[in-house]
Amino acid sequence: MKKLQAIKGMNDLLPTETPYWQYLESVVTEVVQGYGYQEIRFPILESTELFKRTIGEVTDIVEKEMYTFDDRNGESVTLRPEGTASCVRASEQAQLLYNRGTLVQKLWYSGPMFRYEKPQKGRLRQFHQIGVEAYGIASADVDAEVLILTARLWRTLGLDSAVSLQINSLGTAESRAEYKAALVAYLNERKDQLDEDSQRRLGTNPLRILDSKNQNTQALLEGAPDLSDFLDDESKQHFSQLQTYLTAAGVTFEVNTRLVRGLDYYSRTVFEWVTDKLGAQGTVCAGGRYDGLVSQMGGQPTPAVGFAMGMERLVLLLQELNLFPEDLSRTVDVYLVAVGDVTLQAFQLAEYLREHAPYLRVQMNCGGGSFKSQMKKADRSGAEIALILGEDEAQSGEVTVKYLRADEPQQTIKQEQITDIIV
Numbered sequence: 001m002k003k004l005q006a007i008k009g010m011n012d013l014l015p016t017e018t019p020y021w022q023y024l025e026s027v028v029t030e031v032v033q034g035y036g037y038q039e040i041r042f043p044i045l046e047s048t049e050l051f052k053r054t055i056g057e058v059t060d061i062v063e064k065e066m067y068t069f070d071d072r073n074g075e076s077v078t079l080r081p082e083g084t085a086s087c088v089r090a091s092e093q094a095q096l097l098y099n100r101g102t103l104v105q106k107l108w109y110s111g112p113m114f115r116y117e118k119p120q121k122g123r124l125r126q127f128h129q130i131g132v133e134a135y136g137i138a139s140a141d142v143d144a145e146v147l148i149l150t151a152r153l154w155r156t157l158g159l160d161s162a163v164s165l166q167i168n169s170l171g172t173a174e175s176r177a178e179y180k181a182a183l184v185a186y187l188n189e190r191k192d193q194l195d196e197d198s199q200r201r202l203g204t205n206p207l208r209i210l211d212s213k214n215q216n217t218q219a220l221l222e223g224a225p226d227l228s229d230f231l232d233d234e235s236k237q238h239f240s241q242l243q244t245y246l247t248a249a250g251v252t253f254e255v256n257t258r259l260v261r262g263l264d265y266y267s268r269t270v271f272e273w274v275t276d277k278l279g280a281q282g283t284v285c286a287g288g289r290y291d292g293l294v295s296q297m298g299g300q301p302t303p304a305v306g307f308a309m310g311m312e313r314l315v316l317l318l319q320e321l322n323l324f325p326e327d328l329s330r331t332v333d334v335y336l337v338a339v340g341d342v343t344l345q346a347f348q349l350a351e352y353l354r355e356h357a358p359y360l361r362v363q364m365n366c367g368g369g370s371f372k373s374q375m376k377k378a379d380r381s382g383a384e385i386a387l388i389l390g391e392d393e394a395q396s397g398e399v400t401v402k403y404l405r406a407d408e409p410q411q412t413i414k415q416e417q418i419t420d421i422i423v
């Protein structure tokens, strides 16, 4: 019979890997909560309409990357390809955004996202993001805050010298439309020199051509009009304010006037944290301002800014640079060897330890076995200490402590003394 396999591009995270993920998730959680952001959770499946309307019909995601199907009732549903659309939808639905002026909503989310892409290193079909969104603030201080937050995260993880920040301003919808027209005029004159993808985008999503990986197209763009020349005064001021804040906060950045984002909903600030250590999948965190999105979805006009980071890429990067703490792979501290007819006493002893030393990870031997085979399991578990409970020890209320890694003599002690020895 053919063995069943996971779907291509959808990875299992095995027990050897989950400690790395837990570490990364706990560091991120601590940092974002340190800035007062609150967690929100929303469904993995949403109506297809949500993503079409927010991300935009002519984006890569909506055109070719979504997992979309009809449910049993014939309604078109989609596995979420990103979190912002759902975050806005959920916040709107619960009316979290109506108390603007008195209560700012600073939210974060995490979880799997789904995109039908060509799987490769750092690019999967089920991948994981942690994202942050702040609603209700139009000024550049909050753009700066989310970037200061990410900079702190990189420092905490030891990644600060491995990633760099690129920022740009897309201006308002109006200034962008003017720029779009100028870009299209420039490129139309050189249409036959464009790659096929860019030719198609010329009619649908011309800004995305700036993103093209094609070298000829990039060369052609050298002479193209520059987005920064089309910014309206307010956007210019907003952008310069952001740069002032970042500089004062010690966050280094580079202005990249070619930086555009794949989604339709951005306005003004866009940014990416990139690394050169992961090959083509170099963006580990990306986001920007999306002031128009809430009203576009039928809510009251609400300024918003946010970002999402790719957890797979961060795990890869931390592994590549050897930045995970060393003892992450050890998941058992104490292995309880129970030989003979002592199961009940072994349970009691294990529970006593868990009660009095809850920080210890105690694995009790289940399934019996000889002393020798249990000791082998104890060793393989990675535990520092084996506690040996035989029938004699059980009788006398004692236990034998054997150090599996350290060069220390084994000793037999009263069970109540155990927390004096094991700390």
Ligand code: ATP
Pocket: 082, 115, 117, 122, 123, 124, 125, 126, 127, 128, 129, 262, 281, 283, 284, 285, 286, 287, 308, 309, 310, 311, 312, 313
């Ligand atoms: P890319 O240009 O790499 O396709 P994107 O612009 O499509 O990225 P976003 O939608 O901005 O990505 O998502 C934010 C982050 O999520 C990305 O910077 C990346 O770290 C991560 N990410 C996006 N798509 C994938 C994927 N298919 N597999 C793994 N991580 C991903």
Ligand code: MG
Pocket: 060, 262
């Ligand atoms: Mg993409």
